[in-house]
Amino acid sequence: MYESKTVNVYEQLAQLSEAKRIELLTRILVRIPSVNGTAGEVDIAEVIEGIFRSFPIFQVHPQWVWTQKLPGDALGRENVFAFLPKPGAHDTVIYHAHFDTVGVADFGSLKTAAFTPDELATYFQSYTQDADIQKDAQSKDWLFGRGALDMKSGDAVHINNILYFSEHPKEQQGNLLFMGNCVEENDHSGVINAIGELMRLKLKYQLNYTVAINTDFISPKFENDTQKYIYYGAAGKVLTCFYIKGEETHVGNTYGGIDSTLVASAINLLVNNNPDLVEDIPNEEILPSSCLMLRDQKDFYNVQTAKTTYMYFNTFTYQRPAYQIMAQMKQAVQERCDQLTADMDTLEKNYQRGLQVPLTKQTRHLAVYTYQEYIQHLNRQGVATSKLIKAFVHEHGDMAKRQIGFELINYLDQAANDTTPKVVLFIAPPFCPHNYVAEHTKIYQDLQTMTAQCATTDQFVLKKFFPFLSDSSYFAISESEAEIQKLALNFPLMAQLYPLPYPQIRALAIPAVDIGVYGKGAHTWKERVYKPYSFGVLPNLIRNFTQLTWTKGV
Incomplete structure (x- = not known):
């Protein structure tokens, strides 16, 4: 004292x-x-x-x-x-x-x-x-x-x-x-x-x-x-998060999987400090996204590649609504992941040609979703996502607010037994309106x-x-109620984790x-x-x- x-x-x-x-x-x-x-x-x-x-x-x-x-x-x-x-x-x-x-x-x-x-x-x-x-x-x-x-x-x-x-x-x-x-x-x-x-x-x-x-x-x-x-x-801010699930493999068969850390590295090189993924406002100090966390989820040393990696970025917003920034980023990440899998296919083919062995049929694919799109994908597969989310909150509701979104997606992924490599883009706290x-x-x-x-x-x-x-x-808040609702669709557990008093902020203005x-x-x-x-x-x-x-x- x-x-x-x-x-x-x-x-x-x-x-x-x-x-x-x-x-x-x-x-x-x-x-x-x-x-x-x-x-x-x-x-x-x-x-x-x-x-x-x-x-x-x-x-x-x-x-x-x-x-x-x-x-x-x-x-x-x-x-x-x-x-x-x-x-x-x-x-x-x-x-x-x-x-x-x-x-x-x-x-x-x-x-x-x-x-x-x-x-x-x-x-x-x-x-x-x-x-x-x-x-x-x-x-x-x-x-x-x-x-x-x-x-x-x-x-x-x-x-x-x-x-x-x-x-x-x-x-x-x-x-x-x-x-x-x-x-x-x-x-x-x-x-x-x-x-x-x-x-x-x-x-x-x-x-x-x-x-x-x-x-x-x-x-x-x-x-x-x-x-x-x-x-x-x-300026406003969203914490843009990426849940990355690859396909694990032994280092002795490195082309046999998709290393989640490689995917994370590609996304980091794309997003980190890239002015093309933020707004362009003349005479204003517009800052690009910065990576604040990148971490694979291996608990101990072994010779298996990392199956999952978590990462998030500080992303500023200025005049455009945050959901539009998210949509732009998702499209860019989709294109980069498509290029990454194509590059991996080329590397494997060159490796096999060097060994003079038959070329493997290429089946690599990385699905890229927003959180909303991933929930819709699971629902189409018959997964009871609403019930699972409630169960997750009951079991893990006290988890750290910047970790819980990753673990929720991982929970849903395991419950659905969805083994396909994927990237899920979502938002975590804090959200600062511009x-x-x-x-x-x-x-x-x-x-x-x-x-x-x-x-x-x-x-x-x-x-x-x-x-x-x-x-x-x-x-005050420049984004409309409809624009905030669109953002909320990709902000897991937003009402519980970061309940901003939007009506009061709008009323005060x-x-x-x-x-x-x-x-x-x-x-x-x-x-x-x-x-x-x-x-x-x-x-x-x-x-x-x-x-x-x-x-x-x-």
């Missing part, structure tokens, strides 16, 4: 300039090891709640600060809310950020210093293997540590701005709602559960959510890039005004899609933007946030944008 959580943080902040306030808040939060999936997520929620409760406005109105527990969470993790109302106002700006981090294994021998910014800065000042980080450390303009950039400095900026408006009530023309979320780094469970709380508040207080402002990090895109990127949309702010709207125009009015020398660039995964995906802290090395041991911009420029930038959203359009 964080030992200083009961200290009156406001007493420390009151004596400081704004930039020093945000730095102190960032340091307090970085010191808490809130690694995703650990009790540190509980600790940091308590600390953030305590920080808010130390502010004079919340001393008078303690009911304006509260937490929301994640239902059924074994760790007891919570979201944190702080509401700063303006009497008579309905327009409400949401300041949101997550407070969990990735792990610290990458720090190696420096793991014990991962949450100690000054110790890391001292280390990097004499670190000659990376001139850029050494220069940054020596400049004293950067704050190091796990979570310093992603994204406890972003939390600190929002906390500071809530404090600022509480101290300058005449500048506040609408309501402010801070929302700090847990569990962002893998399944986004925090923000998903918070959607219900946002709906409750909207109905109870007749709130009109004008915009949700995320402070998730931005970074240089190329060497010497100093531009500051503002995003008015969030969304973006239309360029004819007031919110987009307010972003343009905000950057034009900024008095600093920073060069701002407006981009449509935040290039990383973020909680902003869950404030909150424009989401990212005006983020600036730094380098997120998710690496070199993570650092640039203080002059993040602590000195960004807070006022966000306040100006907030005030613009409270004004009525012409």
Whole structure:
């Protein structure tokens, strides 16, 4: 448990300039090891709640600060809310950020210093293997540590701005709602559960959510890039999975089967980093799929080829519905598997010709299905798939949510005694919807005004899609109900594994933007946030944008 959580943080902040306030808040939060999936997520929620409760406005109105527990969470993790109302106002700006981090294994021998910014800065000042980080450390303009950039400095900026408006009530023309979320780094469970709380508040207080402002990090895109990127949309994501079943054989008869790892390798070479299998949007950072897992299912060493292999990819979505991306990928994989079996036939024939033996009649075939198509195939064979799926859920319902789809297909395959080599393409959690702010709207125009009015020398660039995964995906959804239903057909056990509150998300339809802290090395041991911009420029930038959203359009 964080030992200083009961200290009156406001007493420390009151004596400081704004930039020093945000730095102190960032340091307090970085010191808490809130690694995703650990009790540190509980600790940091308590600390953030305590920080808010130390502010004079919340001393008078303690009911304006509260937490929301994640239902059924074994760790007891919570979201944190702080509401700063303006009497008579309905327009409400949401300041949101997550407070969990990735792990610290990458720090190696420096793991014990991962949450100690000054110790890391001292280390990097004499670190000659990376001139850029050494220069940054020596400049004293950067704050190091796990979570310093992603994204406890972003939390600190929002906390500071809530404090600022509480101290300058005449500048506040609408309501402010801070929302700090847990569990962002893998399944986004925090923000998903918070959607219900946002709906409750909207109905109870007749709130009109004008915009949700995320402070998730931005970074240089190329060497010497100093531009500051503002995003008015969030990329989506599907986890595209491949169940691959080959035909096992002895290594002494290697042409007698189909090695599932060979099939997986062919699919990996096709899909991994292939820009032709994702969207093409001019002037946007559109990322191809990346393989996150590839694993054969052999339990021990022997001289038999692997019968089954599992693999999945991170696949981004931007404007096209996810089911269309899936259909395109399935067609490409079908063509590649057809070519693979033809190549294997050619190799075997050449081998037999070299031995001067009769050529074997070629019978290789790899069936490629989507999950929906495979279920339909089994149903045509008379397999009672619905009954089998219910039995599987009863027996294995507590299995890890990214493993259960593979095991369900394997279960069905064995129950049907289906021995044919195959590839089954399906979706597993998490699914992140994509969304973006239309360029004819007031919110987009307010972003343009905000950057034009900024008095600093920073060069701002407006981009449509935040290039990383973020909680902003869950404030609105661009895909129609029919398009989501098509996706669900290829998402085994979607309702049980990843029950998103689609009706509430559609009803809220909150424009989401990212005006983020600036730094380098997120998710690496070199993570650092640039203080002059993040602590000195960004807070006022966000306040100006907030005030613009409270004004009525012409």
